[in-house]
Amino acid sequence: MSFRIGFGIDFHQLVTDRDFWLGGVKIAHHKGALGHSDADVLLHAICDAMLGAACLGDIGVHFPDTDTSLKDIDSKILLKKSFELVKKAGYDIVNIDSSLCLQAPKIKDYIPEMQRVIATILSLQINDVSIKATTTEKMGFVGREEGLVAYATILLQK
Ligand SMILES: [Zn+2]
Secondary structure, X not given: OOEEEEEEEEEEEEEEOOOEEEOOEEEOOOEEXXXXXXXXXXXXHHXXXXXXXXXXXXXXXXXXXXXXXXXXXXXXXXXXXXXXXXXXXXXXXXXXXXXXXXXXXXXXXXXXXXXXXXXXXOOOOXXXXXXXXXXXXXXXXXXXXXXXXXXEEEXXXX
């Protein structure tokens, strides 16, 4: 049995007049993430970690932001497509660990729903999808609520 580890990171700006999608869940907030797709930073980091573990490039290679068919696309679709690529290469996911870094709003109450959504798409158990959250103690672009960051690690099994 062979195992492969992967790491993903993603950043998006936070702006007014955008829906805020995070971990496949719509968050109630006066700002949302800006991007070509729905700009779901957590799902993008998980896609990158998964593709990275299988050495299949990154999300920008498979789903370029120059592709007009992907404009405002639901990132749950990108997650599903990334998973299909990884499965085609012969891998299953063992577990995911992730961290979100944002100043506001508090997202603790949304985490169980994010875990459920991600686990369903990736055929995992809830406790195979860890999601943590932190602030930057008001420092930097995250602290000024100009943007947010997601980090994800993933273990694949052949
Ligand atoms: Zn992204």
